[in-house]
Amino acid sequence: MPYRPKPRRPLAIRFNILQLSASIALGLWLGFMAIALTCWLASRLLFSEQLAPVTAAMKQLARAPESEQTQPRPDIAPQSQLFDQYEENLRKNEQQQRLDQARSSSRNLANPKCQFWLQQDQNAPSEKSRANVQQFCD
Numbered sequence: 001m002p003y004r005p006k007p008r009r010p011l012a013i014r015f016n017i018l019q020l021s022a023s024i025a026l027g028l029w030l031g032f033m034a035i036a037l038t039c040w041l042a043s044r045l046l047f048s049e050q051l052a053p054v055t056a057a058m059k060q061l062a063r064a065p066e067s068e069q070t071q072p073r074p075d076i077a078p079q080s081q082l083f084d085q086y087e088e089n090l091r092k093n094e095q096q097q098r099l100d101q102a103r104s105s106s107r108n109l110a111n112p113k114c115q116f117w118l119q120q121d122q123n124a125p126s127e128k129s130r131a132n133v134q135q136f137c138d
Contacts, residue, residue: 102133
């Protein structure tokens with residue numbers, strides 16, 4: 001008796017378009033919510049330490065108008081403090097420009113003492129190394 005395979009019956013699949021559309025919409029919505037939740041949690045974990053000073057400053061700024069209304073502040077102290085900070089920043093910028101000029105000057109490439117102190121200032125910046133750069137470099 002020869003082997004004869006049984007003929008396969010066709011598989012009847014019926015689509016309910018409403019159920020299919022609802023399932024796809026639910027899947028997309030849940031996927032979006034999962035991505036949004038993951039991004040939110042990642043941002044909370046990664047940026048919480050970095051944003052702590054910003055949030056503290058924002059809270060301080062939010063409280064500042066209340067404190068100004070309750071007690072008048074003398075304007076002299078903050079202005080002098082800001083001016084001192086401005087002068088300090090100017091001094092640092094001038095010093096940094098002098099160091100950059102000393103590093104880029106072709107005359108200082110042949111000066112071993114200047115090269116030594118430039119390298120010292122680059123590796124371990126200090127007031128002594130900056131003073132020596134100013135002294136030995138033109």
